[in-house]
Amino acid sequence: KKIVFATNNQHKLDEVKKITEGLIEIVSLSDINCTDDIEETADTLEGNALLKARYIKEKFGFDCFADDTGLEVEVLNNAPGVYSARYAGVAHDSEANMQKLLDYMKGTDNRHARFRTVIALILNGKEYLFEGIVKGTIIEEKRGDQGFGYDPVFVPEGYDQTFAQLGSSVKNSISHRARAVIKLHDFLLTYSDK
Numbered sequence: 001k002k003i004v005f006a007t008n009n010q011h012k013l014d015e016v017k018k019i020t021e022g023l024i025e026i027v028s029l030s031d032i033n034c035t036d037d038i039e040e041t042a043d044t045l046e047g048n049a050l051l052k053a054r055y056i057k058e059k060f061g062f063d064c065f066a067d068d069t070g071l072e073v074e075v076l077n078n079a080p081g082v083y084s085a086r087y088a089g090v091a092h093d094s095e096a097n098m099q100k101l102l103d104y105m106k107g108t109d110n111r112h113a114r115f116r117t118v119i120a121l122i123l124n125g126k127e128y129l130f131e132g133i134v135k136g137t138i139i140e141e142k143r144g145d146q147g148f149g150y151d152p153v154f155v156p157e158g159y160d161q162t163f164a165q166l167g168s169s170v171k172n173s174i175s176h177r178a179r180a181v182i183k184l185h186d187f188l189l190t191y192s193d194k
């Protein structure tokens with residue numbers, strides 16, 4: 001079954017396509033000629049994921065899913081969280097976002113953080129949510145050049161390299177996004193029974 005992934009983030013699209021290879025056929029927004037920048041006005045990951053999925057369903061009529069992801073840092077009371085993309089003020093400036101985070105955490109012993117992805121699926125008029133979490137720590141200086149966003153400062157639990165050093169095959173086997181996507185896949189597998 002084909003399903004539209006409502007994202008403008010090419011990195012997310014690449015990751016999800018890899019994770020679902022041979023399992024789900026992913027259609028991108030550019031495949032449906034949508035270049036809209038969907039405004040994310042909710043104050044939760046769940047809310048923004050639903051908002052993006054509903055926008056595509058309402059405008060184009062396709063069943064679809066959307067991903068909203070945040071980095072939740074314990075000592076910052078789970079900030080930047082839903083505001084991860086525009087933490088430093090300018091949307092999608094990953095360098096500035098990471099710098100602000102490292103500055104705020106300077107001298108802090110508690111480095112615990114987690115990535116949390118919420119996927120919202122709209123299928124046959126109903127809405128479903130799937131969550132994926134990976135725990136880890138924020139290091140003191142960026143390391144690695146793979147991945148995207150906050151990957152250079154995040155070391156997943158059980159590893160001593162960042163997502164940006166570990167690369168896509170390791171990231172895609174343990175990440176927040178992978179865990180949410182696997183739940184989505186398992187749901188779709190058994191869907192016909194529901």
Ligand code: ITT
Nearest residue numbers: 006007008009067068069084085092148149150151
């Ligand atoms: P959409 O079109 O899907 O909304 P986006 O880039 O706006 O794409 P989000 O609203 O979920 O995505 O923004 C979350 C921000 O968190 C994003 O800009 C990245 O900087 C960061 N981020 C998301 N997933 C990440 C990942 O797997 N690794 C590192 N950083 C990530």
